[in-house]
Amino acid sequence: MKVFHFHFGKDGGAETFFVHLIGALGRREVEQLAVIRKQRAWRTKIAPYAEIIESNFRNLSIDRLALPLKVRALAREHQPEAIMSWATRGSRLMPPYRAGITLSRLGDYPTHLGYFRNTDVLICNTPGIADHVRRIGWTRGVEVISNFTATEPVPPAARTDLNTPADAPVVMAMGRFVKRKGLNILIEAAALVPDIYLWIAGDGEELPALEALVAERGLAHRTRFLGWRQDTRPFVAAADLFVMPSFHEPLGNVILEAWAQKRPVISTRSEGPSWFMTDEENGLLVPIADKDALAGAISRLLTDASLRRGIAEAGHKALIDRFSEEAVAGAYLDLFKRRPAWR
Incomplete structure (x- = not known):
């Protein structure tokens, strides 16, 4: 079986799942070609499983004109x-393309259907x-x-590496530093809970504002910005609990990653967590933007x-029951074999 992928994301939960799925399909002997942005940090992770074409595919670029012609020719040649x-x-x-099925994977709510x-x-x-x-x-x-994520536990990071006392309560969060992730609300909440240490992994445009808020709330001595990490699992495993404070979250891959390390999770009642989490059972759900x-x-x-x-x-x-590699990869393989009835 042959599958082509077109992915122009940067770094985040969607990219993590892309890497996971490429690997899962490769381990099931699917031949893959992936068109991705240039200089992605996760390129080496998919390289064993896919032929890679790097392209910027921006509006004002040669690739914007040449790449569509190239992928059409490759599709005719390889017939995925x-x-x-x-x-x-x-x-x-x-x-x-009529020789196989064409699919668009959505991890968020599109504003219109013209893309497809x-x-x-x-x-x-x-389902939302x-x-x-x-x-x-x-x-x-x-x-x-x-989505699925890696489920194996990993050894926890040493708290001393992050200048954190071994017996301190540690709250972990991670994601892109953009407003919708609600990390400002988490910082405000941390200011109301004495003695906790806050670890936040990620990077993005809101970093200066978040750093300023930490200083304003007097939390600099017990907040650690970890930066962008290729593997956050050791830090999640070292924390006492994980928080996802997003205003809008279609799924919430980071929750799955916390569950993999058997960490208890608190999440806002955003779209994805409200679907797969049950309050008081496998997590605690709180109102959005309520510090x-x-x-x-x-x-x-x-x-x-x-x-x-x-x-x-x-x-x-x-x-394990709902988000395993076996179940999700199997569903994709079944879908790749279909032929649309409406053609």
Whole structure:
């Protein structure tokens, strides 16, 4: 089986899943070609499993004109069973193709359907996204296939490496530093909980504002900005609990990564977590942008060891039952074999 991928993302949860899926399909002997941005840090991770073409594919570039011609020629030559684009920019590159199935994978809510004129099936990683595309007029195929993450536990990072006392309560968060991730609310909540240390992994445009807020709230001595890490798992494993404070989160890959390390999770009631998390069972859910509720949930978990253990165990079980590599890779392989009935 041959599959082409078009992916022009940078760094984040969607890119992490892209790397995971490329590896899972490669281990199942799928031949793959991936068109990606230049100089991606995760390029080496997919290189063993896919032929790689690097391109900027920007509006004002030679690639914007030449790349569509190149991928059409490659599709005619190799006749892949499936061509799969990732998000909206990749979908703009999708050629007209009738020898196999064309797919666009969505990890967020598109504003319109013009990106997908050559797409047979939209793959949505939550039911909410699937409902949205139908609501705005999509009439072709829709499939809901969620993400998976690596499930093996890893040794925790040494807290001393981050100038953190061994017995201090540590709260971990990670993601792109953009406003919708709600990291400012987490900082505000941390200021209300005495003695906790806050580890935040990631980078982005909001870093100066977040650093300023940390200083303003007097948290500089117990906040650690970890930067962008290729492997965050050791830091998650070393924390006492994980928080995802997003205002808008279609899925929440970081929650799955925390569950893999058997960490208890607190999340806002954003779209994705509200679908796959059950409050008081495999996590604690709090209102969006409510620093007091978030601080209360952090304090509750830190003071109740039994609750922490129970929530962590239930989260890990949900990960294995619903978000395993075997189940998700199998669903993609089945989809790649289909031929659209509406042609």
